[in-house]
Amino acid sequence: MIELLKNTNIDFMKLRKIAYFISIVLILNGLYSLFLVNKGKARMGLDFTGGSSIQLKFSKDITVEKIRQIAEKNNIKQLTIQQIGKETDKEFLIRAGTGELQTGKASEQLVNMFKSETGDNEITVVATNEIGPIVSTQLKQKAFLAMFWASIGILIYIWIRFKFKFAVAATIATLHDVIVVFGLLVFMKKELDLLIITALLTLAGYSLTDTVVVFDRIRENLRNILKFPFIDIVNKSINEVLSRTIITSGTTLLVVIALFFWGGDVLHNFSLALLLGIIVGTYSSIFVASAIIVDWEIFEKKRLTKK
Amino acid sequence: MQRNIHIVGIITLLLIAFSLWKLYPPFDIKDAEGTVIEKGKIKLGLDLQGGMYLKLAIDTENMPKDIKPEEAVARALEILRNRIDALGVAEPIIQPEEDKYIVIQLPGIKDPERALNIIGKTALLQFKLVDEVNKISDMVDSQGNTVASKIPENVMVLENKEGERMVIEKRDILTGADLVDAKVQMGQYGAPVVGFKLSPKGGKIFGEVTGDNVGRRLAIILDDKVYSAPVIRTRISGGEGIIEGNFSLEEARDLALVLRAGALPAPVKIINKNIVGASLGADSIEKGKKSTIIGGLLVFLFMAIYYGVSGLIADFALLLNLLFVLGILASLNATLTLPGIAGLVLTIGMAVDANVLIFERIREELRTGKTIRAAIDAGYNRALWTIIDSHVTSLITAAILFQFGTGPIRGFAVTLFWGIVVSLYTAFFVTKAIFDLRKQYTSLSI
Numbered sequence: 001m002i003e004l005l006k007n008t009n010i011d012f013m014k015l016r017k018i019a020y021f022i023s024i025v026l027i028l029n030g031l032y033s034l035f036l037v038n039k040g041k042a043r044m045g046l047d048f049t050g051g052s053s054i055q056l057k058f059s060k061d062i063t064v065e066k067i068r069q070i071a072e073k074n075n076i077k078q079l080t081i082q083q084i085g086k087e088t089d090k091e092f093l094i095r096a097g098t099g100e101l102q103t104g105k106a107s108e109q110l111v112n113m114f115k116s117e118t119g120d121n122e123i124t125v126v127a128t129n130e131i132g133p134i135v136s137t138q139l140k141q142k143a144f145l146a147m148f149w150a151s152i153g154i155l156i157y158i159w160i161r162f163k164f165k166f167a168v169a170a171t172i173a174t175l176h177d178v179i180v181v182f183g184l185l186v187f188m189k190k191e192l193d194l195l196i197i198t199a200l201l202t203l204a205g206y207s208l209t210d211t212v213v214v215f216d217r218i219r220e221n222l223r224n225i226l227k228f229p230f231i232d233i234v235n236k237s238i239n240e241v242l243s244r245t246i247i248t249s250g251t252t253l254l255v256v257i258a259l260f261f262w263g264g265d266v267l268h269n270f271s272l273a274l275l276l277g278i279i280v281g282t283y284s285s286i287f288v289a290s291a292i293i294v295d296w297e298i299f300e301k302k303r304l305t306k307k
Numbered sequence: 308m309q310r311n312i313h314i315v316g317i318i319t320l321l322l323i324a325f326s327l328w329k330l331y332p333p334f335d336i337k338d339a340e341g342t343v344i345e346k347g348k349i350k351l352g353l354d355l356q357g358g359m360y361l362k363l364a365i366d367t368e369n370m371p372k373d374i375k376p377e378e379a380v381a382r383a384l385e386i387l388r389n390r391i392d393a394l395g396v397a398e399p400i401i402q403p404e405e406d407k408y409i410v411i412q413l414p415g416i417k418d419p420e421r422a423l424n425i426i427g428k429t430a431l432l433q434f435k436l437v438d439e440v441n442k443i444s445d446m447v448d449s450q451g452n453t454v455a456s457k458i459p460e461n462v463m464v465l466e467n468k469e470g471e472r473m474v475i476e477k478r479d480i481l482t483g484a485d486l487v488d489a490k491v492q493m494g495q496y497g498a499p500v501v502g503f504k505l506s507p508k509g510g511k512i513f514g515e516v517t518g519d520n521v522g523r524r525l526a527i528i529l530d531d532k533v534y535s536a537p538v539i540r541t542r543i544s545g546g547e548g549i550i551e552g553n554f555s556l557e558e559a560r561d562l563a564l565v566l567r568a569g570a571l572p573a574p575v576k577i578i579n580k581n582i583v584g585a586s587l588g589a590d591s592i593e594k595g596k597k598s599t600i601i602g603g604l605l606v607f608l609f610m611a612i613y614y615g616v617s618g619l620i621a622d623f624a625l626l627l628n629l630l631f632v633l634g635i636l637a638s639l640n641a642t643l644t645l646p647g648i649a650g651l652v653l654t655i656g657m658a659v660d661a662n663v664l665i666f667e668r669i670r671e672e673l674r675t676g677k678t679i680r681a682a683i684d685a686g687y688n689r690a691l692w693t694i695i696d697s698h699v700t701s702l703i704t705a706a707i708l709f710q711f712g713t714g715p716i717r718g719f720a721v722t723l724f725w726g727i728v729v730s731l732y733t734a735f736f737v738t739k740a741i742f743d744l745r746k747q748y749t750s751l752s753i
Contacts, residue, residue, distance in 0.1 A: 104577025132578035146711035153703035205704030252656035258602030264594035
């Protein structure tokens with residue numbers, strides 16, 4: 001039998017004050033990120049801003065500067081041009097804000113412009129995504145509704161399945177995970193698009209896994225062991241399920257790492273969000289969810305003795 | 308217990324047979340030349356097979372007042388279907404959305420630019436007389452811009468192909484609705500023109516009007532642009548005519564196509580366009596496959612090494628899991644997208660969670676000195692609710708993502724949802740049945 005961790009006896013709850021500090025800093029960063037998004041200062045993806053993103057492949061060598069020159073000559077000034085892949089691919093990602101190019105005709109507009117300026121340089125549209133203001137507004141609304149209903153759905157389940165104290169702690173841990181990962185992504189200047197939102201929601205659903213494992217054990221031990229102080233029962237429970245907490249997160253982490261490294265550009269940020277989420281979720285099951293019920297219990301005891 | 312094994316065994320075998328039947332062949336089978344011999348059963352999203360997605364909004368401001376928006380959408384849908392059929396795209400999807408929009412998906416389209424031209428044209432053909440009385444010079448300001456208030460009631464100002472302004476009588480003589488056929492012909496100077504044929508009723512009107520207006524000019528107008536305005540030399544009977552306009556052969560062919568299919572009730576505006584080239588799609592499939600295989604292998608190896616024979620049982624359940632999910636996707640006719648593949652990979656990771664929880668519990672029960680048999684049973688029983696609790700919230704998220712997501716994300720939601728549902732079955736019932744095959748254990752590799 002291979003065992004990752006054997007009979008650990010770590011005093012996790014002793015570390016909870018430090019953890020609170022870390023979590024509060026991360027949560028504040030998350031809230032600040034929300035503020036940035038609200039002010040329009042975070043990097044938002046095409047889905048939400050509208051505009052065009054066009055991937056062109058040229059048959060002959062051309063530079064980013066040359067592309068910019070041609071565009072400026074044709075009075076298109078606000079382009080972000082980026083070479084992608086290897087230099088020999090001659091592929092460029094050209095992005096324009098809403099209004100700069102005409103939605104539905106943007107790729108044609110660019111191809112025709114470059115064709116007339118570069119002559120025999122054959123241009124193929126590898127991909128184009130053009131989103132008009134109506135659609136980006138709709139997508140924003142849909143993303144918001146999805147977040148709203150997912151939160152409601154998850155909360156209802158938690159409150160049905162757990163007793164009050166545990167439900168509160170699990171809810172805080174879930175919100176903590178989502179807001180912390182969101183803040184980290186904004187901090188890393190990652191572009192927020194529909195896939196990132198999808199990852200955050202997936203995370204909200206998955207985050208509970210580790211918390212459930214720990215909570216179930218705490219409840220079980222509370223029933224069976226009476227003489228221990230509450231904090232020791234929590235510590236004992238966490239230690240007992242530590243290896244499964246780490247292995248369940250670990251197997252999911254393995255596949256997310258595979259997605260992160262081999263899944264390509266489209267899934268890169270998506271898998272990064274999940275990766276961060278799994279790590280933060282494991283951390284929060286111990287240092288947020290469990291820690292909260294410990295302090296809650298201590299608080300109640302104090303109040304009782306005062307009376 | 309013996310009965311349970313039988314029931315699970317039969318259900319599982321049925322599911323395997325069902326999945327294989329629904330799934331084979333999963334992807335297109337091609338011959339040496341690359342033509343598809345048999346279509347694959349898994350429907351690939353536009354992001355994987357390449358293609359074009361369009362969302363159109365009907366420009367209600369420029370719509371004739373007498374049609375309601377819903378009617379306009381219904382008519383536009385029908386006409387777009389005709390046009391796309393004539394274009395010859397395999398398995399197009401053309402559907403209304405929220406009574407206001409039209410979504411078109413053209414998988415595997417080779418020439419998206421041409422399709423765009425054909426879809427986007429209103430193709431409103433009008434025949435009107437040129438007004439010879441009012442002069443354009445009376446309708447402009449000092450800068451030469453047309454002033455709306457100076458245009459008399461019964462006329463309008465349109466441009467011709469060269470950009471010159473012409474004064475045209477508002478009254479329609481005929482419209483494209485009176486057309487019964489249109490095809491490419493070779494014109495006088497060898498340039499392609501579009502020849503049209505009018506309905507008998509239209510032909511009669513055409514004859515009368517041309518007979519009454521010999522010497523005047525007849526404007527042939529397409530989408531508010533005057534294509535030509537020949538002088539009527541004699542009464543034109545027979546109901547046939549041509550549209551000239553320095554067309555290339557392809558332009559003439561496409562114009563004939565849209566005229567045959569009919570005009571849209573109002574102009575349409577593209578509000579979302581998404582094209583994925585076939586090469587990019589193929590690249591995404593490659594990357595999806597690679598990450599699935601690597602991620603799957605890592606989990607497989609880990610389980611086998613860490614939990615020994617029991618791990619192999621979990622791995623077997625995992626393989627069934629993949630097979631069933633793909634089988635369900637094929638039978639629901641669901642679309643596999645790149646995020647969908649990510650969902651599939653993710654459920655591989657999540658599916659073993661259930662087995663990890665069970666196995667860890669069994670190990671724990673063994674440590675308390677239980678017999679192997681009792682430890683297995685206790686492990687499964689005690690882990691049940693932990694497993695359900697930890698998966699239900701993911702199911703909730705998946706359902707909501709499906710409700711609100713767009714194409715690729717729906718693909719993710721579908722694979723995630725079924726991946727979790729199936730994993731609950733395989734991790735719980737299938738592996739349990741395998742453990743139950745033996746009544747007494749003297750040793751257990753876990």
